[in-house]
Amino acid sequence: MIKVFKIVRTDTDIEYWASSDLNMSDLMRLKYAELSWMIETYHRGVKQFCGIERCQARSENAQRNYIELAIRAFLRIEYHCFVKGIS
Numbered sequence: 001m002i003k004v005f006k007i008v009r010t011d012t013d014i015e016y017w018a019s020s021d022l023n024m025s026d027l028m029r030l031k032y033a034e035l036s037w038m039i040e041t042y043h044r045g046v047k048q049f050c051g052i053e054r055c056q057a058r059s060e061n062a063q064r065n066y067i068e069l070a071i072r073a074f075l076r077i078e079y080h081c082f083v084k085g086i087s
Helices: 026-050 060-084
Strands: 003-008 014-019
Touching (some): 014 026
Antiparallel strands (some): 003 014
16 A cells, blocks of 8 residues: 655646655655755766766776765865855
């Protein structure tokens, strides 16, 4: 069984959320929606600003190193922006 949430934002914008947790409340769903948006924003930032998708390495180790260094660079940029108050 699943529980379905229907969210109506405007007259034409309807969003559905489904969960296998039948005890999930609207507040819990909102919390998970905020977390998922933060994850999407993080992935967009890493891809857009650090160029992870441009990696042309073939070996697993080289790909891992590239991604780890890109994430490290991204975190340094984010920290710098946080310290300087840049949004």
